Amino acid sequence: MHNNETDDFVLRDENQLSVDLIEAQYQLRANRGGIEGKSLLILLSGIELAGKGEAVQQLREWVDPRYLIVKADVPHLLTAEQPSWQPYANFIPKQGQMTLLFGNWYSDALTTALHISAPISEAQFQSYVDGMRAFEQDLCANHVHVIKIWIDLSWKALQKRLDKLDPSEQKWQQLHGLDWRSKAQYDNLQKIRQHFTDDWIVIDGENGTMRDQRFAQHILQALKTPLAEIMPAPITGHWQKAKIPEVLLKVPDDALDKTDYKAQLQELTKKVARAMRKDNRNIVIVFEGMDAAGKGGAIKRIVKKLDPREYEIHTIAAPEPHELSRPYLWRFWTKIPTHGGITIFDRSWYGRVLVERLEGFAKPHEWKRAYGEINRFEQNLTRHNTVLIKFWLAIDKDEQEKRFIARENTPHKRFKITDEDWRNRQKWEQYLQAAADMFAHTDTHAAPWHIVATNDKYIARLTILQKILDQLKAAQ
Amino acid sequence: MHNNETDDFVLRDENQLSVDLIEAQYQLRANRGGIEGKSLLILLSGIELAGKGEAVQQLREWVDPRYLIVKADVPHLLTAEQPSWQPYANFIPKQGQMTLLFGNWYSDALTTALHISAPISEAQFQSYVDGMRAFEQDLCANHVHVIKIWIDLSWKALQKRLDKLDPSEQKWQQLHGLDWRSKAQYDNLQKIRQHFTDDWIVIDGENGTMRDQRFAQHILQALKTPLAEIMPAPITGHWQKAKIPEVLLKVPDDALDKTDYKAQLQELTKKVARAMRKDNRNIVIVFEGMDAAGKGGAIKRIVKKLDPREYEIHTIAAPEPHELSRPYLWRFWTKIPTHGGITIFDRSWYGRVLVERLEGFAKPHEWKRAYGEINRFEQNLTRHNTVLIKFWLAIDKDEQEKRFIARENTPHKRFKITDEDWRNRQKWEQYLQAAADMFAHTDTHAAPWHIVATNDKYIARLTILQKILDQLKAAQ
Numbered sequence: 018m019h020n021n022e023t024d025d026f027v028l029r030d031e032n033q034l035s036v037d038l039i040e041a042q043y044q045l046r047a048n049r050g051g052i053e054g055k056s057l058l059i060l061l062s063g064i065e066l067a068g069k070g071e072a073v074q075q076l077r078e079w080v081d082p083r084y085l086i087v088k089a090d091v092p093h094l095l096t097a098e099q100p101s102w103q104p105y106a107n108f109i110p111k112q113g114q115m116t117l118l119f120g121n122w123y124s125d126a127l128t129t130a131l132h133i134s135a136p137i138s139e140a141q142f143q144s145y146v147d148g149m150r151a152f153e154q155d156l157c158a159n160h161v162h163v164i165k166i167w168i169d170l171s172w173k174a175l176q177k178r179l180d181k182l183d184p185s186e187q188k189w190q191q192l193h194g195l196d197w198r199s200k201a202q203y204d205n206l207q208k209i210r211q212h213f214t215d216d217w218i219v220i221d222g223e224n225g226t227m228r229d230q231r232f233a234q235h236i237l238q239a240l241k242t243p244l245a246e247i248m249p250a251p252i253t254g255h256w257q258k259a260k261i262p263e264v265l266l267k268v269p270d271d272a273l274d275k276t277d278y279k280a281q282l283q284e285l286t287k288k289v290a291r292a293m294r295k296d297n298r299n300i301v302i303v304f305e306g307m308d309a310a311g312k313g314g315a316i317k318r319i320v321k322k323l324d325p326r327e328y329e330i331h332t333i334a335a336p337e338p339h340e341l342s343r344p345y346l347w348r349f350w351t352k353i354p355t356h357g358g359i360t361i362f363d364r365s366w367y368g369r370v371l372v373e374r375l376e377g378f379a380k381p382h383e384w385k386r387a388y389g390e391i392n393r394f395e396q397n398l399t400r401h402n403t404v405l406i407k408f409w410l411a412i413d414k415d416e417q418e419k420r421f422i423a424r425e426n427t428p429h430k431r432f433k434i435t436d437e438d439w440r441n442r443q444k445w446e447q448y449l450q451a452a453a454d455m456f457a458h459t460d461t462h463a464a465p466w467h468i469v470a471t472n473d474k475y476i477a478r479l480t481i482l483q484k485i486l487d488q489l490k491a492a493q
Numbered sequence: 494m495h496n497n498e499t500d501d502f503v504l505r506d507e508n509q510l511s512v513d514l515i516e517a518q519y520q521l522r523a524n525r526g527g528i529e530g531k532s533l534l535i536l537l538s539g540i541e542l543a544g545k546g547e548a549v550q551q552l553r554e555w556v557d558p559r560y561l562i563v564k565a566d567v568p569h570l571l572t573a574e575q576p577s578w579q580p581y582a583n584f585i586p587k588q589g590q591m592t593l594l595f596g597n598w599y600s601d602a603l604t605t606a607l608h609i610s611a612p613i614s615e616a617q618f619q620s621y622v623d624g625m626r627a628f629e630q631d632l633c634a635n636h637v638h639v640i641k642i643w644i645d646l647s648w649k650a651l652q653k654r655l656d657k658l659d660p661s662e663q664k665w666q667q668l669h670g671l672d673w674r675s676k677a678q679y680d681n682l683q684k685i686r687q688h689f690t691d692d693w694i695v696i697d698g699e700n701g702t703m704r705d706q707r708f709a710q711h712i713l714q715a716l717k718t719p720l721a722e723i724m725p726a727p728i729t730g731h732w733q734k735a736k737i738p739e740v741l742l743k744v745p746d747d748a749l750d751k752t753d754y755k756a757q758l759q760e761l762t763k764k765v766a767r768a769m770r771k772d773n774r775n776i777v778i779v780f781e782g783m784d785a786a787g788k789g790g791a792i793k794r795i796v797k798k799l800d801p802r803e804y805e806i807h808t809i810a811a812p813e814p815h816e817l818s819r820p821y822l823w824r825f826w827t828k829i830p831t832h833g834g835i836t837i838f839d840r841s842w843y844g845r846v847l848v849e850r851l852e853g854f855a856k857p858h859e860w861k862r863a864y865g866e867i868n869r870f871e872q873n874l875t876r877h878n879t880v881l882i883k884f885w886l887a888i889d890k891d892e893q894e895k896r897f898i899a900r901e902n903t904p905h906k907r908f909k910i911t912d913e914d915w916r917n918r919q920k921w922e923q924y925l926q927a928a929a930d931m932f933a934h935t936d937t938h939a940a941p942w943h944i945v946a947t948n949d950k951y952i953a954r955l956t957i958l959q960k961i962l963d964q965l966k967a968a969q
């Protein structure tokens with residue numbers, strides 16, 4: 018914990034402070050993409066009129082303003098509809114940048130606590146805060162250094178400032194629709210914010226010069242903090258390989274007659290369309306599996322009786338440069354559905370623990386940590402009005418080869434097969450192990466894995482449709 | 494004009510059609526970044542139940558679905574608040590991609606015409622359509638090939654489909670809240686859409702097989718159309734250099750006393766803050782000018798009495814890869830303010846006709862065309878609740894050198910000066926010419942240029958503040 022009382026604070030020469038800040042910014046940029054590469058995310062909240070705006074204005078004059086992004090969003094109420102961080106996902110800075118958020122998940126929590134008619138219980142509020150901290154922890158682990166600064170003001174000082182306020186500037190006094198003349202309300206706000214500010218930097222806003230210097234000095238210190246100091250400790254000890262499920266080692270070969278298939282398919286596709294339409298939650302369906310296991314064909318059947326306006330399909334390929342400079346989950350944060358939408362992922366965030374693990378794009382400490390990060394991400398979804406249905410399509414190595422060759426011999430399917438597919442095939446056993454480890458760590462109650470044998474495409478497709486129906490029903 | 498009656502249509506072998514589509518997609522991707530690089534944007538509208546969804550579903554089966562993005566947004570009413578394309582700016586595909594928009598600016602126009610209580614006059618509707626076509630023309634010129642497809646259905650066929658509709662699928666029948674059983678309303682819709690579909694591909698939706706094939710074949714044709722065929726003709730003839738304004742050649746040296754400056758600055762910064770707060774429109778302020786002309790200092794004074802939550806500053810540097818693969822204006826479309834926001838651009842879209850022109854990043858036919866594109870973009874803003882205030886800061890070449898040297902000798906300003914600044918200085922006369930050409934082509938009534946002499950920073954800052962006040966007042 019940092020605060021005014023405990024740190025040894027010295028007012029510095031402004032020009033020198035400015036030089037140091039700018040140099041630290043340049044170092045931040047120079048580190049981009051390397052092992053020390055990070056961005057800085059500053060969450061700023063505090064009492065109205067405490068001088069948050071002034072502190073930021075002063076900071077902007079000291080730093081190179083090109084590499085400081087300031088975002089101020091309208092407050093959102095925390096709802097069951099979306100994770101608290103979702104409105105801010107687009108603002109997560111890329112490596113080399115620093116971004117300051119006036120509006121942030123904590124100010125939203127504060128607004129929610131102060132404004133909704135039914136009071137939030139202590140337990141509920143604590144669970145909000147726990148979730149936010151877990152999210153920030155995951156940001157830090159993924160090279161986004163988060164610092165949180167509360168600018169405080171005593172009741173007496175606040176009243177004095179209100180007395181002196183120019184009438185033209187009074188709009189800020191009411192930013193959150195609060196009455197800053199009410200002592201009861203001030204006390205209530207102070208009480209609530211104590212529930213989350215114990216890991217914040219708290220700065221007293223009464224003396225402007227001191228406030229602005231403290232603020233800037235804390236940011237300078239954060240800029241200069243090596244990544245190693247903020248990263249969570251890596252998962253150590255012997256890595257326990259999971260046992261590979263039998264179905265992956267010996268994929269069943271049962272087959273279904275085409276006539277039976279057609280009749281059942283007709284029935285099931287209708288049922289699935291109806292069930293998805295009736296469901297008001299967001300529906301996220303994830304497909305993973307070996308190449309040629311039939312992901313595309315399965316997706317086609319899921320959407321068969323839907324209108325293309327009712328769903329989105331994201332085919333996940335290698336990340337682009339602007340995606341690589343942010344946490345690997347970032348590009349999914351911005352693709353998850355809202356307002357009861359249906360989104361299908363043809364490959365997904367699980368790439369982190371599959372291809373990225375096997376190709377070395379994620380280092381061991383990164384992919385080992387990813388299981389927990391993914392579980393928290395998925396829990397954020399399933400706790401916020403989302404049904405998450407995950408499929409692993411299991412295919413036999415021989416059957417895969419047959420399909421590869423068939424694809425190569427079919428003109429309109431040839432595009433589906435590349436040299437990379439043949440190369441991946443050489444890592445068959447490693448992929449099986451990675452899949453097994455993934456099941457062991459991410460098969461959760463709220464978001465279970467469905468392993469589907471696909472040597473027979475017909476059975477596979479019907480199974481997938483039935484499992485979607487079941488999970489939609491079970492999760493209601 | 495294309496339609497069923499005039500083209501010689503042949504039903505093709507599905508597999509061959511699929512191969513051709515996939516190969517055309519791969520060619521599209523192979524061309525990325527080159528002179529033939531383009532993307533394909535498909536605007537799709539039509540009568541309900543005519544089979545738009547089915548046609549897209551079928552298309553998705555024939556193409557490589559990874560490179561087809563389908564977006565369906567809720568309809569927006571056209572308002573005075575934003576240009577009709579703004580809700581879709583994020584969906585403009587990058588080179589190598591094709592994107593299909595179910596909801597688009599035309600369906601919005603149609604919805605608006607059918608739903609708002611006060612009828613839209615023919616002239617008003619025509620002006621909407623003219624604006625949309627101009628925007629599409631600019632997209633095409635910037636490597637986004639736009640095609641528009643209307644899937645039609647006769648009154649009789651529509652009624653037959655309504656009769657046969659499964660009750661669970663009836664939601665689409667009411668997508669635009671229209672009653673498709675009303676002949677009067679059907680006729681009205683057909684009448685309105687005639688105002689914009691004369692440059693559309695019109696496909697009859699009655700026969701599903703024919704419809705899907707026509708649809709796919711048109712898209713195939715568009716994919717294969719060389720860029721040269723859709724590009725507007727380049728501006729030819731002798732390029733008339735504009736006369737360089739006297740103030741740029743001999744920048745006035747009048748100076749102001751610091752005491753006077755401070756008093757006036759205090760007064761003006763307050764007035765500017767008050768005027769911007771009172772103004773409910775979006776305010777966009779653009780700064781261009783030679784290096785060290787004082788853009789940063791001027792911006793600092795504009796926002797002096799504002800809270801950082803009230804404005805955004807965008808410092809425009811070289812575009813990122815994902816920006817380069819879209820029209821050069823794209824990264825500005827997504828940064829313009831809405832809901833009465835204040836946005837300041839430290840350099841802007843004018844880079845197209847300044848640095849990109851002089852460094853060869855934009856070819857002559859590109860920067861020559863850009864003036865018109867920029868004027869249309871700015872008109873889109875100023876006609877939609879936005880005040881656009883543009884400044885060119887003019888500085889003497891000797892004064893610039895003095896400031897460069899002073900910066901190099903001031904530790905906390907050293908970061909502002911790089912080798913590139915010295916290099917740009919060698920192109921001084923070329924920059925003056927480019928600025929002069931820019932004034933000649935983009936100094937419009939709605940968005941005039943303010944050329945401000947900045948040899949004396951004090952006078953410059955006061956002048957800028959005063960000009961903002963004046964333009965806010967004049968444009969009310």
